[in-house]
Amino acid sequence: MADVATNGGATVDALKNNAAAAYNNITNGPVAQSVKDESAKTTxxxxxxxxxxxxxxxxxxxxxxxxxxxSLFAELLSWKNPRATGIAYAAIVSFIFAVRYLDLARYALKLTWITLGVTIAAEVAGKVALNKGLTTQFRPRQYYTVPKETLAAFMGDVTEFINFFVIESQRVLFAENVWASVAAALAAFISYYLVKIVPYWGLALIATTVVFFAPLIYTANKELIDGQLEHASEIINDQTHQIRNLVAKNTEQATQVTKEYLGDYTAKAQSLIKEATGAVNGKATNGHKSTVKESDFPTAPKQDFPKPVDILPTKLEEEPLIVA
Known part of the structure; x- marks a missing residue:
């Protein structure tokens, strides 16, 4: 019996040692150490x-x-912190799929009425059975409130977040960075046709993927992409220079032709004015004397006009008035 007890105790000790060794391997083994390292790097x-x-x-x-x-989004999309960027991308994609396939609003309402039902039932059952509500036993001494500092910091972040999109939209609209404006215009053009065959959640998923992975592709092929962009910029500058020279040349020619026409019209106008002035002064426009003579006009009267009294007949004064 003593041997059995001894063997049983040894077996228990062995099991304890094995369990301790297994726990040690789990908590301090290579897998655990790798998890700890990844967690520390992510943090x-x-x-x-x-x-x-x-x-x-x-x-x-x-x-x-x-x-x-x-600065935050530039750091996030640069993939300098790949674990944080990957987690952010996965979180956004998960949220898009959750909105698409899960009825979050309905689940929120369900969770609300279940929670309230449990608290109400515990309160009523406690008052009936123990004459003391159970829910009130867990009620805090003072309800939680949001500190002003936390609320002010949150509102400041919200304001900065909104202004980020407002400023960036204006920078794109007014072409502060031409390539960024071109990319935005191309994205809007493609989305205009994709929206006819792709649902909005699909467009959101595509946009998120492009926003996160386009900087990664650019970083991996920076020299090649910069070379192509520089080459395209040189071509555009050459074409712009040629168009500018052509426009300047055509403008100069048009100005010269306009000046010539204006000179001709000015000379003709001056000639017409001289002819009209010569005719008024009695001079012929072709070098001969004017054909208009003084005898062509009627002779002006030299006597005064008679008075109206002299014109009336004198017989009216001699004949007597007839009285009835």
Missing amino acids: AEFSNLANARKTPSYKAATGQPLTHFH
Whole structure:
């Protein structure tokens, strides 16, 4: 019996040692260490993103300062922190699929009435059975409120977030960066036709993928893409220079022709004015004397006009008036 007890104790100790060794392997083994390392790296990358939230040193073309979300999104989309960027992309894609395939509003309402039903039932059951509500036992001494500092910081972030899109839309509209405006115009043009065959959630998924992976593709092929863009810029500059020279040449020719026509019309107008002036002064326009003579006009009267009394007949004065 003693041997059995001894063997049983040894078996229990062995099981304990094996369990401790297994736990040690799980918590301190290579897999656990790898998980800890990845977790530490992910935390550090999110810390880098948080530290990147500061107003950039460069400004807009109008001289206005930009928002700290410019720096945050630039750091996020640069893939300098691949774990944080990948998690952000996965979170956005998951949200898009959740909105598409899950009735979130209905689930929220369901969770609300279930939670309220549990608290009400616990309160009523506690008062009936124990003469004391159970829900009130968990009620905090003071309801939670949002501190003013937290609310002010949140509203500041909301304002900065909205202004980020407002400023960027204007920078794209007024072509502060021509290539960015071209990309936006091309995206709008493609979306105009895709919206006829692709649902809105599909467009959101495509847009998110392009926004996240276009900078990664550019970073991986930076030299090639920059070379092609520089070559395209040179071609555009050459064509612009040729068009500018052609327009200047045509403008000069048109100005010269206009001057010639104006000179001709001015000479003709002066000639007509001289002819009219010569005719008024009695001079012929072709070098001969004027054919208009004084005898062509009637002779002006030299006597005064008679008075109206002299014209009346004198017999009216001699004849007597007849009285009835």
